[in-house]
Amino acid sequence: MLKQQLQFKLSQKLSPQQIQLMKLIQLPTQAFEQRLKQELEENPALESGKEEVLSSDDDFDNSFEDDFGNETIEADDINVDEYLSDDEVPDYRLQSNNYSSDDEEKTVPYASGTSFHQHLVNQLNTFRLNEEERGIAEFLVGSIDESGYIRRSLTDIMDDLAFTQNIYADEERIEKVLELVHELDPAGVGARDLQECLLIQLERKSASPSTELALDILSKSFDHFTKKHYQKLAQKHGVGEEELKEAIHEIEKLNPKPGGSYSGNNKIVEHIVPDFTIRINEGKLELTLNGRNAPELHVSREYNNMLEGYKVAKDKSKSQKDAILFIKQKLDAAKWFIDAIKQRQQTLYITMNAIMHYQAEYFLTGDERKLKPMILKDIADQIDMDVSTVSRVANSKYVDTPYGTKLIKDFFSEAMKNEQGEDVSTREIKKILETVIEEEDKRKPLTDDKLASILKEKGYPIARRTVAKYREQLEIPVARLRKQI
Template sequence: MKQSLQLKLGQQLTMTPQLQQAIRLLQLSTLDLKHEIHEFLESNPLLELDDDEQAYVDIPASIESKSAVESPADHSEEERVDSEWTESIPEELSIDSNWDDTYQSSATAGDTNNFDNQNFEGDSDFESRNAPAESIQDHLIWQLNLTHMSDRDIEIAYAIIECVQPDGYLSISPEDIWESLSSELDDLDIEEVTAVQHRLQRFDPVGVCSIDLRDCLLVQLEAFRDHPLYKSTHNIINHYLPLLGSRDFTQLSRKTRLKEEALKDIILLIQQLNPRPGSAIDAGDTDYVIPDVTVRKKQDVWQVELNNDALPPIKINETYSAMASTAATSEDATYIKTSLQEAKWFMKSLQSRNETLLKVASCIVSRQIDFFELGEEAMKPMVLHDVAEEVGMHESTISRVTTQKFMHTPKGIFELKYFFSSHVNTASGGECSSTAIRAMIKKLVAEEPAKKPLSDNKLAAVLADQGIQVARRTVAKYREAMNIPPSNERKRLI
């Protein structure tokens, strides 16, 4: 095959390293970004925490406020150092370059293990807050170690506890546990396993290690032996629990020969019992939400402010930056200059992130003023394209900004994506937000008659009377999304 040379012209989009960093920081949540800042502080000596607790970026604090003018004397030393080397360091890298192509790497990015070397002075509760959560098995074993039992019963108890599910119920029957222990314990009777199980059921939380709901509720009901309706309640749980679950109060009243008032008191008593005792021991990790922006009304004007307290304030280390021109060797000078440029690009990316976040949040608030004034029912339909067109950005950028970003409002904390919803046409030719429709359904369900709840067809008819044409299956979809049970399960006496 003959070799030859050919020239081709083409175009392609390539992002600069600065743009890649800015996009990556833009889509991070507040907690992830805080972790990213700590990693960068460990890897770059030219960046440090601002002890003066000033914000690391100077951007508008609200919609109507302006940035404060900085004094030239505050950065005179830094500007002097910058002027000496900025001519040799490009302001931006070319689009087809990497960090190491132009500069030597200043440091290796740290990993999560670097946090082990940090000084957590004053944080005496650090270990307890970062310890793994206690499971239901751990909680029961801790009580078992404090209980006086024979070695044989303790071995049976351990086998039972291993079969406890997170909701507190046993995954297998006592008979299956007895069969699995028969080969290990001589002359083991099923009565021994049952006796140990009954004893474990009185551990905290009461009702654990039960086989089914009836068994769990009966164990918890023992604490109300002195209640005047104890026998009637025990009878309903023991024999008529399916009728109670289906809310067939007419049939239940006829079979138990109880009047409506007595049945109401019994239902109130049963509602004090916990059908999922294991839920009292939460083994999951707690998720904390830190709002990125705050919305408040000042002098009849809704204002948006960034939550600058959510992230640690950072600044350039002036001592190290001044060494760029006084370094003993050229390698040291290059290292300092490289680190300084990376630190400035990082701070510029943070500033760009905050400016974009504030701009998008301000746009959302301006378009959803009725929500802040009147509530969810006044929510207007809005999609990503609406905000992107108003702020002059791409829809993908708006999607990154609104993902895992939260807004603190007088009505609570909401994710920015909460304010985006599709629309439904009204009879008058207008549009209604799906979020507003869900709020209307929730309000109608809250105000419905207790003995005769509204069906999905009835809810659709009520909305149609208000000019909102919604199909029954759409009402059912919205109702299920809000975890509202169907009408037959919402029937109640009280």
């Protein structure tokens, strides 16, 4: 049975301008420049540069904000005068005093050259191989990952060779060709595990008592070595502490990821461009926004002239009316984009300025222990913006400080109470934990229980599991793996 019903409900819908602004705020400097370039290519009514042009007022599109629904716009309804202005210096021209077009090269450098795998294949040409061996060798090289390892079993490789390359070879034959692959540079490439990788590298070193002992340790006592059972190693191999220390030093000089050492692996190098700069001038903090975030934009003079021509024309043809509708659409889009850039610039500056003053003690000293507990809501409340807006600014932006280039979101941290009942940042506790571990006796590293006791003595009563969590976040291994001789 069909039933008609009338229902009222409130809902929020973001306008295209709001969506555009949110997306722009999220972009870091380099991505923003790419987005700007794309918009300039797609919208002929938008131009960049310092050319003095006629353009519209802030009232540019006041009467057209609601025109972009399902309603059809007629050319005759467009008031051309609203698009024309005698204002020679448009107020939305975005300028910045700290940037000149000559200041820096804006092109992004890319790595180029021979790929890692091609480098290995090229080396195969120095071997005398028959057709089958060549096919197996190239397949093995193709199975090497970016770290330089072959992570698959020879059985799987044998099956794949048969199915994909029509090469029928047993494991013994593949193993023989793999030994040739192990002779390629960088040393250790093509290994199936860490033990084999280190052994291949050691075998290429010139013979000495320490390398011989290192080979013996890796081949016969790899498990004891990885667990740092130095006393057991010394007893098993009948050597003194000094001899063992030299052998361990030989192993520590080896590369556990030989693939990563190839400089021509054709990866794009990501260059961080700071979006903000903080400097200390006479004891006061000064914040500047990277000038590349403040481009100069204006509406095309040609489009302005086309509107003038349409205004004075007595007989308006259908093609002229179609053209004026197209022009209106492009001019509106250009104005929206310029306004969005201006709002982006203001939002970035206001947000970072609030963060800078909130963490003023840190920015003046560089001491991470001075970082105050700060969450997104703290800044959002200060600048009267949404938490999501602050998150968009913090997540992908960097600031150049006197102490290095920092990711803004790293300044945010939760609070914990110390013994005096004061709120302290978890970053402060992590820094102290890091310092305690750096100063420990590496022969007897501190366990998580002992670290918790030391922190409690310093006035930070936290549980052992919390210490373990912070230690893992700092990428510091457990006590057993920090042991040295």
